[in-house]
Amino acid sequence: MRVTTTGTTETNKTLGATPSSVSYRYDLDGLRGIAIAFVVIFHIFVGRVSGGVDVFLLLSGYFFLGSQLRYASRANASVNPWWPIWRTIRRLLPALILVLVATAAIGWFMVPQLRRVPIADQFTASLLYYQNWELIWQDADYNVASDLVSPLQHLWSMSVQGQFYLLAIALAMTIIWVRRAGYDLMKFVGPALIAVTVISFAYAWWLSAVDQSLNYYSTWTRMWQLTLGGVLALYAKHIVFPGRLRAVLTWVGLAMVLSTGVIFNGAAVFPGPAALYPVGGAVLIILSGGYGRLSTVLAHRSMRWLGDIAYSLYLWHWPLLIITLLVWEQPEPDLLLGLGTLAVSLVLADVTHRLVEMPLRQHAKRPVHGEARAASAKKELMAGGAPVARAIAGAVLTLALIGMLAGQAFWQARLNAVGGVSLDPVVYPGALALSGAAVPQAEAQPDPALLETMGSKIWGDDCISRFGDDPTLLRVDERGEECMYGDLEADRDVYLTGGSHADQWITPLDELGRENGFRIVPLLRQSCPTFAEERDGVFSEDCISFNEQVIDRLAEADPDLVISTTTRPWVETSGRIEQVPESYLSFWEFLADEGIPFVGLRDNPWRTFPDGSPLSVPLCMMDLEDSDACGLFFDEYYQPIDPSAQYLDPLPNMKAVDTSVWYCADGFCPPIIGNLYVYRDSNHLSNAYTLSLKPLLWEEIREFL
Incomplete structure (x- = not known):
């Protein structure tokens, strides 16, 4: 599949670093599906980091930042920042809320080990997209699947991605606002992204020898993988290789992506220099331009399906795995448990994609300057039908979000109350019982779910x-x-x-x-x-x-x-x-x-x-x-x-x-x-x-x- 550049504005031709319209790369959808599939497989069966998240972050930067910059380069771009934020919320939050509500419910009623304040804090952090920093504050090293690991550990990467999306939207809106004032920032975007990529990579390289746990989770050490995707969105169209070489690039790139987890222990070395291996493989596939037989395989319907469900699959697989280990009382997954978790994760991911992600996603194009999108949306709601159903579903998810945040606040208040109350020494004699004090029948205190913090x-x-x-x-x-x-x-x-x-x-x-x-x-x-x-x-x-x-x-x-x-x-x-x-x-x-x-x-x-x-x-x-x-x-x-x-x-x-x-x-x-x-x-x-x-x-x- 070739990348074909369509007509651009005169400004775009002059600058040469504005992402022009391109034919959609279905092969990259397939690559995204493979990347997440390998994350899941390595989590369940191997117990190592596969490099799939690193590839996923690169593709997120390529697709999302590229789309934001393409929109910002339009002369009729809207100056309202709400629309890209709202579009992103509708893309990410519905599936995330569903998975978190299900995990919280199962944890509360079936798995008492999950009723812990650090994990409750992680629910809030995941909902508000700072889970990577919460894990840093909790001194939580990235661990392989076991019955001792948080079921929300994997959401650190979603938080990094969400934080980057806000920065990308802010960059695009700044370009639009400044252009309205008569200045064009687009010619500075490419060099700025290259500088950020180099600085972030250097920081990740340095921090890998100083504090690898912080290095693994930090937004700033992961930034180079995302901004490199943005750099490719700007410049990849100018890098053209001969046809046969492009086909070779696809094979070599995919081999690098697939072999990462075998060669590297990613938790110990990524996102430092070693991460250039899986990310570099993905870069080669992007530069191949979708050319050759392997690219056709990556763009096949089955591979695109895997790419479509990749987000939901990533959300579901880890909490399912950890909860299953706890319920089955296994310290780590065996083959049977792993296969069962994989099968259930695929089914839930497909159902979530079809019934939650797609219906609640914003399918209309982003509004242009002067378009009264809010008024037209109101008319659609008044007409009833599918828009009303989407609005009801969105309201339910919003209530679930508010309920989870309120639950965390209640949990914290309960913790503070327990910490400040003196227990009756007659009912709770503690150490005095060793010297003969009477011990009446009573449930032991404090609440063990709160003790850890x-x-x-x-x-x-x-x-x-x-x-x-x-x-x-x-x-x-x-x-x-x-x-x-x-x-x-x-x-x-x-x-x-x-x-x-x-x-x-x-x-x-x-x-x-x-x-x-x-x-x-x-x-x-x-x-x-x-x-x-x-x-x-x-x-x-x-x-x-x-x-x-x-x-x-x-x-x-x-x-x-x-x-x-x-x-x-x-x-x-x-x-x-x-x-x-x-x-x-x-x-x-x-x-x-x-x-x-x-x-x-x-x-x-x-x-x-x-x-x-x-x-x-x-x-x-x-x-x-x-x-x-x-x-x-x-x-x-x-x-x-x-x-x-x-x-x-x-x-x-x-x-x-x-x-x-x-x-x-x-x-x-x-x-x-x-x-x-x-x-x-x-x-x-x-x-x-x-x-x-x-x-x-x-x-x-x-x-x-």
Whole structure:
């Protein structure tokens, strides 16, 4: 199939970089179908990234930005931005809303593991097209299909695409508006797109060695694939190869696209330089101009059907796969489950395309300047028939959209309410049950579906240094009393140091400080235990820099007491048994030399799978409702005797507190104690449970205060 250039305006001939009208490339519809088909096949059966999304993004830029620029080059183009936005909404949102509503309904009624706040946040992010950034904020690496992965993970690419569409519309409207003022920007569009493509590609190349998770999801590192499509829409018509070479380009390009998933682990290297391989293959097919026998095959009716349903197929396949894994209780898909998921996905995609996408899509051409499209639409509605049916269907989908957004707001309000309510200690004695307190019949609290995001107030107050924060700055130095707790007027200071396993103690310490007249000063950084010297070779450079500031601050402040944890498993090497890192000893030696009292809390158990990966205790209980299966035996995590005692007990003003008796009894550490969930995830204590430990903690530290 040849690309034929039709007549253009005199301006277009002069500029040479305005996309002129071209015969429709049905072979590219087929390529789009193949790209998404390989995404689905590799997701289900291979567990790797196929490169299909990279090809899909290139084609999105080629088709969408090309169409926007073609319209903007018309002398009678409308200056109203609503119409391209409305057209895009009708193209994308109906199928997306349908899939999200179905996923939410199945998750709520059939799969309790999906009733989690991070996933609820992802529903909103997917609906509003910022899912890629939500996954970045949640530190969610791109993972292969398993029963631990979000069913909405795949929608990151739809969000990137949606954000690009808005930018493309904004670019086209700017061109139209400026031309109305007497200036022509079209001659600058091509060079600008080339510059953006080069800059974005360079950024993706650099970031691939710095933060591949961010690199994979970021709109700005993916931009080059989309803008390259726009560059091709502008210039590809000027690149003409001999007929036989064009046929070879199609074969070579398709071979590159199909072999990508075999050659590359895309999740680890795309969209860096390696992504040039699948994208380059698609570029060759575009440059072939639809010439040759293979292009005819790509343009065949069956391949075009696959291209037609590609969007719906992409939407359906991933949530179906993840939900099926959860319902069938399989950690990863086998052949039978995979084939069933593929078949159902194809059927649902075809039905969605026929009954949702096509009827609700805007089929009329985009209005030109001065055309009263709204008035004509009103007349059609008054006449009844198909327009009314479309309007009703659109209203239903709009209500579903509003309902899902309202549901997320309700969920967040519920989370905030739970986080701020003190539970009745008579009904929920928590840790006191281990020492004989009565435990009445009651459903365990807090709600396990909410626990995962119920971090301590230090996180909510932004008083802990996080990944990516400047490690040379201490939050308490930046914000003063906003990041201090307990009795702020007291003249006695207790410093809480370490990482997230130290920060979880702020809940009881805050109340104890207000009750007993001492102030809490947190010096905390995410995943960064306190040490004076890094002796283990596992902690990051940022953690080393942060601890230099902590040591200087402690030496200057000379606090009345320092509290931190004393043990941890070597999760860096999939370790599951508690240890005392050598680096910890350097901190204790420093405190002893400075004469600063120290209370060291033996860490709580970390619940993991046999390979060391985290096992969320609340989700386990939601899924299995089996305390034996979701708890762990004492010796699965603990050594027989607190290993920190041998180092701390001989030092002056040092105390090792064996907290294992606060979580375990008779050789077993259950997930629920005294009607309270002990953990909020796989290894962090719930706020409710640490609050129940307040009297036990006070008994251990009162001698220093």
